[in-house]
Amino acid sequence: MTEPNLRTGAYLGKSCLLATMHDKQKAISPSFSKILQLRIEVAQIDTDQLGTFTGEIERKGSALDCVRQKCELAMNKTGVDIGIASEGSFGPHPFIPFIASDHEILYFIDRDRGFHLYQSLLSSKTNHCMKAISDSKRLKEFADQVLFPSHGLIVRPNKCQTKAMIFKGIQTFDQLEEAFIKCWRASLDGLASVETDMRAHMNPTRMGVIKELADSFALRLATPCPLCYNPGWGIVGNKKGLECEMCGFETEMVRSEIFGCAKCDYKETRSRQDGLTQAEPQYCSCCNP
Numbered sequence: 001m002t003e004p005n006l007r008t009g010a011y012l013g014k015s016c017l018l019a020t021m022h023d024k025q026k027a028i029s030p031s032f033s034k035i036l037q038l039r040i041e042v043a044q045i046d047t048d049q050l051g052t053f054t055g056e057i058e059r060k061g062s063a064l065d066c067v068r069q070k071c072e073l074a075m076n077k078t079g080v081d082i083g084i085a086s087e088g089s090f091g092p093h094p095f096i097p098f099i100a101s102d103h104e105i106l107y108f109i110d111r112d113r114g115f116h117l118y119q120s121l122l123s124s125k126t127n128h129c130m131k132a133i134s135d136s137k138r139l140k141e142f143a144d145q146v147l148f149p150s151h152g153l154i155v156r157p158n159k160c161q162t163k164a165m166i167f168k169g170i171q172t173f174d175q176l177e178e179a180f181i182k183c184w185r186a187s188l189d190g191l192a193s194v195e196t197d198m199r200a201h202m203n204p205t206r207m208g209v210i211k212e213l214a215d216s217f218a219l220r221l222a223t224p225c226p227l228c229y230n231p232g233w234g235i236v237g238n239k240k241g242l243e244c245e246m247c248g249f250e251t252e253m254v255r256s257e258i259f260g261c262a263k264c265d266y267k268e269t270r271s272r273q274d275g276l277t278q279a280e281p282q283y284c285s286c287c288n289p
Contacts, residue, residue, distance in 0.1 A: 158189055
């Protein structure tokens with residue numbers, strides 16, 4: 001049986017529905033079109049109903065739950081067979097102290113072939129930040145720090161009896177000054193809360209991270225399972241225990257990678273793709289306790 005060339009066959013001439021309100025097609029379409037010949041079409045659907053960054057609508061469940069629901073919502077409304085959605089989460093980096101992180105997920109459904117597949121990327125490339133500010137000087141310092149005005153801002157009262165006052169998508173200094181004064185005056189503590197607008201169309205840095213993930217995800221979808229030839233063959237896990245080059249003790253570093261199919265149960269354990277066969281002593285709990 002000849003292995004099909006997925007880059008020119010599996011999705012050639014087909015369309016994929018993208019659930020987004022924030023221009024994410026600009027980050028996802030290029031690689032999906034070039035690598036898979038899969039055309040991205042934007043769904044006309046309110047994805048904010050599943051949660052907003054600013055908290056007016058609380059996201060229920062995990063980011064993975066939300067992105068799956070977002071994809072299924074758009075597909076169920078339109079009846080298409082192929083769909084994709086994106087979701088991002090922001091906060092302290094789980095491994096690197098004192099820096100913020102962007103955790104992006106892309107979720108893909110192919111109902112014609114009968115499989116779901118998702119891939120994520122944790123990146124330190126983000127300007128995510130928020131601060132309570134009392135005067136124009138500190139406002140300007142914050143704006144410069146977070147790459148304004150190329151990256152949008154959100155302003156609201158720091159402490160208020162109502163959450164109704166909020167200014168999103170601020171992209172000029174005049175808009176920023178006006179929103180700051182209104183929120184500063186309305187706040188019970190005389191502070192305005194200023195934060196980065198993390199919606200993709202307001203944040204070029206985030207859009208770049210989504211594109212980075214889309215590039216690798218398209219390559220994965222272009223890779224067939226060696227057993228059933230379904231799209232989406234890639235890493236599904238790993239095994240730790242890379243041996244120390246000095247004492248031979250098994251470290252917590254990854255020794256091998258587990259590749260699997262998005263549809264069937266076939267898996268293969270392979271050596272690390274970077275060719276590393278031993279760990280340096282600094283990563284060994286025996287040599288460097």
